[in-house]
C-alpha cells in the first residue's frame with residue numbers, strides 16, 4: 001500500500017535485529033514509502049549479520065552504536081548527516097533489554113546493577129539519542145522521533161518486571177524532551193504503545209505465549225501485528241501527523257480501553 005508519503009525524508013532506524021523485529025518492518029515500510037535512512041544497532045547485535053540483508057534490501061548504510069554510549073551516538077548522528085547529505089527528518093527508537101528479565105530475577109528481588117542497565121538501555125538511551133540530535137541540530141523542523149513502548153508503563157503486568165519501570169521513564173522522556181524540542185525546533189516526539197508481538201525481545205518475557213493469547217481475546221480488533229505497527233510509525237514520520245507530539249499512542253487493537261470481553265468472561269462460567 002505504499003504511497004510515497006516519506007519521499008525526500010531521511011532518518012535513522014535503531015533496533016533491527018532480525019526479520020521479526022518491529023524496526024525491521026519499519027525499515028522495509030520506510031523504504032517502500034520513499035525514505036532514505038541509516039540503520040543502527042548495538043555492535044554486539046551486528047555479529048549475527050542479519051542486518052546486512054536489510055541494508056542491502058533497503059539501500060541503507062549501517063553505523064554500529066551502543067545506544068547507551070554518548071560517544072557512539074555523537075558519531076552516529078554526525079556520520080548519518082554526512083551519509084544522508086544533511087539533516088534528518090525521523091528517528092525510530094526500537095530498543096529494549098532487561099538483564100533482570102533475562103536472568104529470571106523477580107521484581108521483588110531485583111539486582112540493582114541490572115536495574116540500572118535496564119533503565120539505561122531501554123529508556124535513558126532515548127534521552128541520549130535525542131540530546132545528541134539536539135546538540136548537533138540534526139533534525140529538520142517538523143521532524144519526528146518515535147519510540148516503542150508497552151502498556152505495562154500504566155498497568156501492572158507482573159512478568160514484564162523492571163521493563164515496566166523503564167517504559168514509564170521512556171514515555172516521560174518523550175513528553176519532557178518533546179516539550180523542549182518542540183519549542184526550540186518544532187520537532188515532535190511520541191511513543192507508540194504496541195500490542196504484544198512475537199520478536200526476540202518479546203519472547204524473552206516469561207509466560208509470553210499465554211499472554212499473547214489473552215491479549216488477543218481482550219482486544220476487539222485482535223493484537224496489532226508488527227507490520228501494522230510499522231505502518232503507524234510511518235504515519236507518524238509523515239507530514240500527515242505534524243501536530244501530534246508528546247503523546248503515548250496506543251496501537252493495540254483496543255486492548256487499553258477494554259475492561260473485559262464476552263469471550264474472556266465466558267471462560268469464568270465454565
Ligand SMILES: NC(=O)c1ccc[n+]([C@@H]2O[C@H](COP(=O)([O-])OP(=O)(O)OC[C@H]3O[C@@H](n4cnc5c(N)ncnc54)[C@H](O)[C@@H]3O)[C@@H](O)[C@H]2O)c1
Pocket residue numbers: 014015016017018020021022023041042045065066067068093094095096097121148149150193194195196197198199200201202203
Ligand atoms: N515485542 C513486543 O511484544 C513489544 C510490545 C511493545 C513494545 N515493544 C518494544 O518494541 C521495541 C523493539 O523490540 P522488538 O520487539 O522489535 O524486539 P527486538 O529484540 O527485535 O529489538 C530490540 C532491539 O534492541 C536492541 N538493543 C539492545 N540493547 C541495545 C543497545 N545497548 N544499543 C542499541 N540497541 C540495543 C537489540 O539489538 C534489538 O535490535 C522495544 O522497545 C520493545 O520493548 C515490543
